[in-house]
Amino acid sequence: MPRVSQDHLDARRRQILDGSRVCFARYGYEGATVRRLEEATGLSRGAIFHHFRDKESLFLALAEEDAARMADVVAAQGLVQVMRELLSGDSEHPADWLGTRLEVSRRLRTDPEFRARWAERSQQLTLATRQRLLRQREVGNLRDDVDVDVLTSYLELVLEGLVSHLAMGLPADDLGPVLDLVEESVRRHRVRASLES
Amino acid sequence: MPRVSQDHLDARRRQILDGSRVCFARYGYEGATVRRLEEATGLSRGAIFHHFRDKESLFLALAEEDAARMADVVAAQGLVQVMRELLSGDSEHPADWLGTRLEVSRRLRTDPEFRARWAERSQQLTLATRQRLLRQREVGNLRDDVDVDVLTSYLELVLEGLVSHLAMGLPADDLGPVLDLVEESVRRHRVRASLES
Numbered sequence: 001m002p003r004v005s006q007d008h009l010d011a012r013r014r015q016i017l018d019g020s021r022v023c024f025a026r027y028g029y030e031g032a033t034v035r036r037l038e039e040a041t042g043l044s045r046g047a048i049f050h051h052f053r054d055k056e057s058l059f060l061a062l063a064e065e066d067a068a069r070m071a072d073v074v075a076a077q078g079l080v081q082v083m084r085e086l087l088s089g090d091s092e093h094p095a096d097w098l099g100t101r102l103e104v105s106r107r108l109r110t111d112p113e114f115r116a117r118w119a120e121r122s123q124q125l126t127l128a129t130r131q132r133l134l135r136q137r138e139v140g141n142l143r144d145d146v147d148v149d150v151l152t153s154y155l156e157l158v159l160e161g162l163v164s165h166l167a168m169g170l171p172a173d174d175l176g177p178v179l180d181l182v183e184e185s186v187r188r189h190r191v192r193a194s195l196e197s
Numbered sequence: 198m199p200r201v202s203q204d205h206l207d208a209r210r211r212q213i214l215d216g217s218r219v220c221f222a223r224y225g226y227e228g229a230t231v232r233r234l235e236e237a238t239g240l241s242r243g244a245i246f247h248h249f250r251d252k253e254s255l256f257l258a259l260a261e262e263d264a265a266r267m268a269d270v271v272a273a274q275g276l277v278q279v280m281r282e283l284l285s286g287d288s289e290h291p292a293d294w295l296g297t298r299l300e301v302s303r304r305l306r307t308d309p310e311f312r313a314r315w316a317e318r319s320q321q322l323t324l325a326t327r328q329r330l331l332r333q334r335e336v337g338n339l340r341d342d343v344d345v346d347v348l349t350s351y352l353e354l355v356l357e358g359l360v361s362h363l364a365m366g367l368p369a370d371d372l373g374p375v376l377d378l379v380e381e382s383v384r385r386h387r388v389r390a391s392l393e394s
Contacts, residue, residue: 102306108365109299115366150374157375161358168305169312177347178354185382 013051016041020048021062025099029059029107056114059103064121066100071128078136079129079155080183083162087175102167105160129155133186143188151186158182210248213238217245218259222296226256226304253311256300261318263297268325275333276326276352277380280359284372299364302357326352330383340385348383355379 019041023032032055034045041048052058073082086098107114130152136142142151166172216238220229229252231242238245249255270279283295304311327349333339339348363369 105361105365106306108367109303112366146378147374149371150378153371154375154378157358157362157372158355159358160361161354161356164302164357164361165354168302170305174346174350175354177344178351181343181347181351181382185378189386 009051012043012047016043016048016051016058017062017065019043020058021100024059024062024103029055029103056117060117060121063100063104063118064124067121067124071124074125074128074132078132078183079125079159080179083159083179083182084176086162086166087172087179098163098166101163105163105167126152126156141188143186146186155182155186206248209240209244213240213245213248213255214259214262216240217255218297221256221259221300226252226300253314257314257318260297260301260315261321264318264321268321271322271325271329275329275380276322276356277376280356280376280379281373283359283363284369284376295360295363298360302360302364323349323353338385340383343383352379352383 020032020037023036023040027033027036032040034048034055037048037055037058038045048058052061070082073085104118108118130148133142133148133151137144137148142148162175165175217229217234220233220237224230224233229237231245231252234245234252234255235242245255249258267279270282301315305315327345330339330345330348334341334345339345359372362372
Protein backbone atom coordinates (compact mmCIF):
# COMPACT_ATOMS: atom_id res chain seq x y z
CA MET A 1 0.00 0.00 0.00
CA PRO A 2 2.38 2.72 -1.16
CA ARG A 3 -0.31 5.38 -0.67
CA VAL A 4 -0.64 4.79 3.07
CA SER A 5 3.08 4.43 3.39
CA GLN A 6 3.60 7.81 1.77
CA ASP A 7 1.03 9.40 4.09
CA HIS A 8 2.83 7.87 7.00
CA LEU A 9 6.18 9.20 5.81
CA ASP A 10 4.71 12.66 5.27
CA ALA A 11 3.19 12.70 8.76
CA ARG A 12 6.51 11.68 10.27
CA ARG A 13 8.32 14.35 8.35
CA ARG A 14 5.76 16.88 9.53
CA GLN A 15 6.18 15.74 13.13
CA ILE A 16 9.95 16.13 12.88
CA LEU A 17 9.74 19.57 11.30
CA ASP A 18 7.22 20.92 13.83
CA GLY A 19 9.08 19.59 16.85
CA SER A 20 12.51 20.68 15.71
CA ARG A 21 11.24 24.13 14.78
CA VAL A 22 10.32 24.75 18.39
CA CYS A 23 13.63 23.26 19.47
CA PHE A 24 15.75 25.49 17.17
CA ALA A 25 13.75 28.59 18.17
CA ARG A 26 14.32 27.84 21.82
CA TYR A 27 17.94 26.74 21.91
CA GLY A 28 19.42 28.14 18.72
CA TYR A 29 21.13 25.99 16.12
CA GLU A 30 24.10 24.90 18.21
CA GLY A 31 22.00 24.44 21.32
CA ALA A 32 19.53 22.15 19.55
CA THR A 33 21.38 18.94 20.36
CA VAL A 34 20.28 15.60 18.97
CA ARG A 35 18.99 14.67 22.41
CA ARG A 36 16.86 17.83 22.51
CA LEU A 37 15.62 17.20 18.99
CA GLU A 38 14.56 13.72 20.10
CA GLU A 39 12.65 15.17 23.04
CA ALA A 40 11.04 17.92 21.00
CA THR A 41 9.91 15.60 18.21
CA GLY A 42 9.11 12.57 20.35
CA LEU A 43 11.14 10.45 17.92
CA SER A 44 14.46 8.67 18.06
CA ARG A 45 17.54 10.00 16.33
CA GLY A 46 17.27 7.00 14.01
CA ALA A 47 13.81 8.09 12.90
CA ILE A 48 14.83 11.75 12.58
CA PHE A 49 17.90 11.08 10.47
CA HIS A 50 16.02 8.61 8.35
CA HIS A 51 14.14 11.64 7.03
CA PHE A 52 16.93 14.23 7.09
CA ARG A 53 20.54 13.55 6.32
CA ASP A 54 21.84 15.65 9.21
CA LYS A 55 20.96 18.56 11.48
CA GLU A 56 21.96 21.10 8.88
CA SER A 57 19.65 19.53 6.30
CA LEU A 58 16.83 19.56 8.83
CA PHE A 59 17.41 23.22 9.61
CA LEU A 60 17.59 24.14 5.93
CA ALA A 61 14.31 22.29 5.30
CA LEU A 62 12.69 24.38 8.04
CA ALA A 63 14.14 27.63 6.81
CA GLU A 64 13.04 26.80 3.29
CA GLU A 65 9.54 25.99 4.49
CA ASP A 66 9.35 29.32 6.33
CA ALA A 67 10.62 31.19 3.30
CA ALA A 68 7.91 29.50 1.21
CA ARG A 69 5.25 30.45 3.74
CA MET A 70 6.49 34.01 3.89
CA ALA A 71 6.50 34.06 0.08
CA ASP A 72 2.83 33.00 0.13
CA VAL A 73 1.91 35.87 2.42
CA VAL A 74 3.96 38.20 0.25
CA ALA A 75 2.16 37.02 -2.88
CA ALA A 76 -1.24 37.60 -1.31
CA GLN A 77 -0.62 40.64 0.84
CA GLY A 78 2.88 41.99 0.35
CA LEU A 79 6.09 42.02 2.36
CA VAL A 80 4.88 44.75 4.68
CA GLN A 81 2.16 42.34 5.81
CA VAL A 82 4.83 39.77 6.64
CA MET A 83 6.47 42.42 8.79
CA ARG A 84 3.19 43.28 10.48
CA GLU A 85 2.70 39.63 11.33
CA LEU A 86 6.20 39.43 12.76
CA LEU A 87 5.30 42.41 14.94
CA SER A 88 1.87 41.40 16.06
CA GLY A 89 2.31 37.69 16.51
CA ASP A 90 -0.93 37.33 14.55
CA SER A 91 0.32 34.86 12.02
CA GLU A 92 0.01 31.13 12.32
CA HIS A 93 3.60 30.66 13.43
CA PRO A 94 4.92 34.12 14.29
CA ALA A 95 7.55 33.29 16.90
CA ASP A 96 8.71 30.37 14.79
CA TRP A 97 9.24 32.52 11.74
CA LEU A 98 11.26 34.92 13.78
CA GLY A 99 13.30 32.17 15.42
CA THR A 100 14.24 30.54 12.15
CA ARG A 101 14.86 33.84 10.43
CA LEU A 102 17.15 34.96 13.23
CA GLU A 103 19.08 31.77 13.11
CA VAL A 104 19.48 32.18 9.35
CA SER A 105 20.75 35.74 9.83
CA ARG A 106 23.19 34.69 12.51
CA ARG A 107 24.57 31.78 10.53
CA LEU A 108 24.88 33.90 7.40
CA ARG A 109 27.12 36.20 9.40
CA THR A 110 29.29 33.53 10.92
CA ASP A 111 29.30 30.54 8.59
CA PRO A 112 30.47 30.97 4.98
CA GLU A 113 29.54 27.41 4.06
CA PHE A 114 25.99 27.95 5.24
CA ARG A 115 25.95 31.19 3.27
CA ALA A 116 26.64 29.24 0.11
CA ARG A 117 23.96 26.63 0.79
CA TRP A 118 21.42 29.26 1.74
CA ALA A 119 22.08 31.45 -1.32
CA GLU A 120 20.36 28.89 -3.55
CA ARG A 121 17.26 28.95 -1.36
CA SER A 122 16.97 32.60 -0.42
CA GLN A 123 15.68 33.80 -3.76
CA GLN A 124 12.07 32.77 -3.06
CA LEU A 125 11.20 35.73 -0.91
CA THR A 126 12.91 38.20 -3.21
CA LEU A 127 11.11 36.77 -6.23
CA ALA A 128 7.73 36.74 -4.48
CA THR A 129 8.24 40.33 -3.37
CA ARG A 130 9.31 41.45 -6.82
CA GLN A 131 6.36 39.75 -8.51
CA ARG A 132 3.89 41.20 -6.04
CA LEU A 133 5.30 44.65 -6.69
CA LEU A 134 5.07 44.15 -10.45
CA ARG A 135 1.40 43.20 -10.10
CA GLN A 136 0.79 46.22 -7.89
CA ARG A 137 2.41 48.39 -10.48
CA GLU A 138 0.17 46.96 -13.20
CA VAL A 139 -2.97 47.88 -11.29
CA GLY A 140 -1.59 51.32 -10.56
CA ASN A 141 -1.00 50.96 -6.82
CA LEU A 142 2.77 51.19 -6.98
CA ARG A 143 4.82 54.33 -7.46
CA ASP A 144 6.27 54.31 -10.97
CA ASP A 145 9.21 56.65 -10.53
CA VAL A 146 11.42 54.07 -8.79
CA ASP A 147 12.64 50.79 -10.22
CA VAL A 148 10.92 47.65 -8.91
CA ASP A 149 14.29 46.15 -7.96
CA VAL A 150 15.04 49.17 -5.80
CA LEU A 151 11.65 48.87 -4.10
CA THR A 152 12.25 45.16 -3.53
CA SER A 153 15.66 45.78 -1.97
CA TYR A 154 14.15 48.55 0.14
CA LEU A 155 11.46 46.29 1.59
CA GLU A 156 13.94 43.50 2.24
CA LEU A 157 16.27 45.93 4.01
CA VAL A 158 13.46 47.06 6.31
CA LEU A 159 12.53 43.43 7.00
CA GLU A 160 16.11 42.71 7.97
CA GLY A 161 16.09 45.74 10.27
CA LEU A 162 12.90 44.54 11.88
CA VAL A 163 14.23 41.04 12.46
CA SER A 164 17.39 42.49 13.98
CA HIS A 165 15.38 44.91 16.11
CA LEU A 166 13.20 42.16 17.51
CA ALA A 167 16.22 39.94 18.03
CA MET A 168 17.86 42.58 20.16
CA GLY A 169 14.81 42.67 22.38
CA LEU A 170 14.19 46.35 21.65
CA PRO A 171 10.66 47.69 22.22
CA ALA A 172 8.49 47.14 19.17
CA ASP A 173 5.12 48.45 20.19
CA ASP A 174 5.72 51.74 18.38
CA LEU A 175 6.66 50.19 15.04
CA GLY A 176 3.17 49.96 13.55
CA PRO A 177 3.21 53.56 12.28
CA VAL A 178 6.74 52.97 10.98
CA LEU A 179 5.45 50.12 8.82
CA ASP A 180 2.62 52.38 7.63
CA LEU A 181 5.29 54.80 6.46
CA VAL A 182 7.21 52.03 4.73
CA GLU A 183 4.09 50.87 2.96
CA GLU A 184 3.16 54.36 1.91
CA SER A 185 6.62 55.04 0.55
CA VAL A 186 6.30 52.33 -2.11
CA ARG A 187 2.75 53.29 -3.04
CA ARG A 188 1.73 55.48 -5.89
CA HIS A 189 1.06 58.87 -4.35
CA ARG A 190 -2.23 60.50 -5.02
CA VAL A 191 -1.93 64.26 -4.68
CA ARG A 192 -1.01 64.74 -1.03
CA ALA A 193 -3.50 65.97 1.53
CA SER A 194 -0.85 68.36 2.77
CA LEU A 195 0.05 70.10 -0.47
CA GLU A 196 2.63 72.82 -0.52
CA SER A 197 1.05 76.23 -0.23
CA MET B 198 53.77 69.22 35.24
CA PRO B 199 50.15 68.00 35.34
CA ARG B 200 49.48 69.41 31.85
CA VAL B 201 52.04 67.22 30.15
CA SER B 202 51.03 64.27 32.22
CA GLN B 203 47.41 64.67 31.16
CA ASP B 204 48.47 64.91 27.51
CA HIS B 205 50.45 61.75 27.95
CA LEU B 206 47.49 59.96 29.53
CA ASP B 207 45.20 61.12 26.76
CA ALA B 208 47.61 59.94 24.09
CA ARG B 209 47.90 56.52 25.74
CA ARG B 210 44.15 56.24 25.99
CA ARG B 211 43.88 57.15 22.31
CA GLN B 212 46.51 54.55 21.41
CA ILE B 213 44.60 51.87 23.32
CA LEU B 214 41.26 52.78 21.77
CA ASP B 215 42.59 52.88 18.20
CA GLY B 216 44.47 49.61 18.50
CA SER B 217 41.71 47.72 20.22
CA ARG B 218 39.13 49.00 17.75
CA VAL B 219 40.97 47.25 14.94
CA CYS B 220 41.36 44.18 17.14
CA PHE B 221 37.63 43.95 18.00
CA ALA B 222 36.64 44.51 14.38
CA ARG B 223 38.94 41.74 13.27
CA TYR B 224 38.39 39.08 15.91
CA GLY B 225 35.04 39.98 17.46
CA TYR B 226 34.60 40.57 21.17
CA GLU B 227 35.37 37.07 22.38
CA GLY B 228 38.20 36.61 19.91
CA ALA B 229 39.93 39.81 21.01
CA THR B 230 42.04 38.17 23.70
CA VAL B 231 44.24 40.17 26.04
CA ARG B 232 47.26 38.95 24.12
CA ARG B 233 45.80 40.20 20.86
CA LEU B 234 44.87 43.51 22.46
CA GLU B 235 48.48 43.86 23.58
CA GLU B 236 49.70 43.20 20.06
CA ALA B 237 47.18 45.54 18.45
CA THR B 238 47.88 48.42 20.82
CA GLY B 239 51.61 47.87 21.27
CA LEU B 240 51.10 48.11 25.03
CA SER B 241 51.23 45.69 27.94
CA ARG B 242 48.07 44.43 29.64
CA GLY B 243 49.17 46.42 32.68
CA ALA B 244 49.12 49.64 30.68
CA ILE B 245 45.82 48.79 29.00
CA PHE B 246 44.00 47.95 32.19
CA HIS B 247 45.44 50.95 33.92
CA HIS B 248 43.19 52.98 31.60
CA PHE B 249 40.21 50.64 31.38
CA ARG B 250 38.87 48.51 34.18
CA ASP B 251 38.34 45.47 31.98
CA LYS B 252 37.72 44.38 28.39
CA GLU B 253 34.02 45.15 28.62
CA SER B 254 34.73 48.71 29.77
CA LEU B 255 37.17 49.13 26.90
CA PHE B 256 34.62 47.88 24.40
CA LEU B 257 31.89 50.11 25.80
CA ALA B 258 34.22 53.13 25.60
CA LEU B 259 34.76 52.34 21.91
CA ALA B 260 31.10 51.80 21.19
CA GLU B 261 30.27 55.03 22.99
CA GLU B 262 32.91 56.91 21.00
CA ASP B 263 31.48 55.55 17.75
CA ALA B 264 27.95 56.47 18.77
CA ALA B 265 29.16 60.01 19.53
CA ARG B 266 30.87 60.23 16.15
CA MET B 267 27.80 58.92 14.38
CA ALA B 268 25.72 61.42 16.34
CA ASP B 269 27.99 64.23 15.06
CA VAL B 270 27.46 63.15 11.46
CA VAL B 271 23.74 62.87 12.13
CA ALA B 272 23.65 66.37 13.60
CA ALA B 273 25.41 67.82 10.57
CA GLN B 274 24.07 65.68 7.75
CA GLY B 275 21.43 63.29 9.00
CA LEU B 276 21.19 59.56 9.64
CA VAL B 277 20.90 58.71 5.96
CA GLN B 278 24.36 60.19 5.52
CA VAL B 279 25.67 57.86 8.22
CA MET B 280 24.20 54.99 6.22
CA ARG B 281 25.79 56.25 3.01
CA GLU B 282 29.14 56.35 4.73
CA LEU B 283 28.67 52.81 5.99
CA LEU B 284 27.99 51.79 2.39
CA SER B 285 30.71 53.71 0.63
CA GLY B 286 33.54 53.40 3.09
CA ASP B 287 34.02 57.16 2.64
CA SER B 288 34.02 58.10 6.28
CA GLU B 289 37.11 58.42 8.41
CA HIS B 290 36.60 55.03 10.07
CA PRO B 291 33.96 53.21 8.03
CA ALA B 292 34.91 49.60 8.62
CA ASP B 293 35.50 50.34 12.28
CA TRP B 294 32.05 51.79 12.76
CA LEU B 295 30.58 48.74 11.19
CA GLY B 296 32.70 46.36 13.23
CA THR B 297 31.78 47.96 16.54
CA ARG B 298 28.15 48.35 15.58
CA LEU B 299 27.91 44.70 14.61
CA GLU B 300 29.46 43.60 17.83
CA VAL B 301 26.98 45.75 19.75
CA SER B 302 24.09 44.19 17.80
CA ARG B 303 25.35 40.69 18.41
CA ARG B 304 25.90 41.20 22.13
CA LEU B 305 22.51 42.88 22.53
CA ARG B 306 21.01 39.69 21.17
CA THR B 307 22.95 37.29 23.31
CA ASP B 308 23.93 39.09 26.51
CA PRO B 309 21.19 40.56 28.74
CA GLU B 310 23.72 42.17 31.07
CA PHE B 311 25.35 43.98 28.18
CA ARG B 312 21.90 45.05 27.04
CA ALA B 313 21.36 46.80 30.35
CA ARG B 314 24.74 48.56 30.30
CA TRP B 315 24.29 49.60 26.69
CA ALA B 316 20.77 50.94 27.17
CA GLU B 317 22.13 53.92 29.10
CA ARG B 318 24.49 54.78 26.27
CA SER B 319 22.41 54.08 23.21
CA GLN B 320 20.22 57.14 23.43
CA GLN B 321 22.78 59.45 21.84
CA LEU B 322 22.09 58.44 18.27
CA THR B 323 18.34 58.49 18.74
CA LEU B 324 18.48 61.95 20.31
CA ALA B 325 20.79 63.33 17.61
CA THR B 326 18.53 61.90 14.91
CA ARG B 327 15.41 63.30 16.53
CA GLN B 328 16.94 66.75 16.95
CA ARG B 329 18.17 66.84 13.40
CA LEU B 330 14.69 65.93 12.18
CA LEU B 331 13.13 68.64 14.36
CA ARG B 332 15.48 71.22 12.86
CA GLN B 333 14.69 69.97 9.36
CA ARG B 334 11.02 70.30 10.13
CA GLU B 335 11.51 73.88 11.30
CA VAL B 336 13.12 74.88 8.03
CA GLY B 337 10.42 73.08 6.08
CA ASN B 338 12.47 70.19 4.69
CA LEU B 339 10.70 67.48 6.64
CA ARG B 340 7.30 66.03 5.92
CA ASP B 341 4.87 67.27 8.53
CA ASP B 342 2.19 64.61 8.31
CA VAL B 343 4.15 62.00 10.29
CA ASP B 344 5.32 62.31 13.89
CA VAL B 345 9.04 62.96 14.37
CA ASP B 346 9.33 59.94 16.68
CA VAL B 347 7.96 57.71 13.94
CA LEU B 348 10.43 59.13 11.44
CA THR B 349 13.26 58.62 13.93
CA SER B 350 12.29 54.98 14.54
CA TYR B 351 11.97 54.48 10.80
CA LEU B 352 15.49 55.72 10.09
CA GLU B 353 16.93 53.66 12.94
CA LEU B 354 15.16 50.57 11.66
CA VAL B 355 16.65 51.03 8.20
CA LEU B 356 20.09 51.58 9.75
CA GLU B 357 19.74 48.32 11.66
CA GLY B 358 18.74 46.56 8.45
CA LEU B 359 21.75 47.98 6.66
CA VAL B 360 24.14 46.89 9.40
CA SER B 361 22.64 43.41 9.35
CA HIS B 362 22.76 43.28 5.54
CA LEU B 363 26.43 44.23 5.46
CA ALA B 364 27.16 41.82 8.30
CA MET B 365 25.70 38.94 6.32
CA GLY B 366 28.03 39.76 3.47
CA LEU B 367 25.16 40.39 1.08
CA PRO B 368 25.85 42.51 -2.01
CA ALA B 369 25.49 46.20 -1.20
CA ASP B 370 26.40 47.94 -4.44
CA ASP B 371 22.74 48.41 -5.35
CA LEU B 372 21.72 50.04 -2.08
CA GLY B 373 22.48 53.66 -3.03
CA PRO B 374 19.09 54.16 -4.72
CA VAL B 375 17.43 52.44 -1.76
CA LEU B 376 18.91 55.07 0.55
CA ASP B 377 17.70 57.79 -1.85
CA LEU B 378 14.22 56.37 -1.42
CA VAL B 379 14.59 56.33 2.37
CA GLU B 380 15.76 59.93 2.38
CA GLU B 381 12.96 61.02 0.12
CA SER B 382 10.34 59.29 2.25
CA VAL B 383 11.06 61.52 5.25
CA ARG B 384 11.28 64.70 3.19
CA ARG B 385 8.54 67.19 2.64
CA HIS B 386 7.20 66.42 -0.79
CA ARG B 387 7.02 69.15 -3.30
CA VAL B 388 4.37 68.41 -5.87
CA ARG B 389 5.63 65.27 -7.57
CA ALA B 390 7.22 65.35 -11.00
CA SER B 391 5.00 62.43 -11.91
CA LEU B 392 1.62 63.78 -10.90
CA GLU B 393 -1.47 61.71 -11.33
CA SER B 394 -3.15 62.41 -14.60
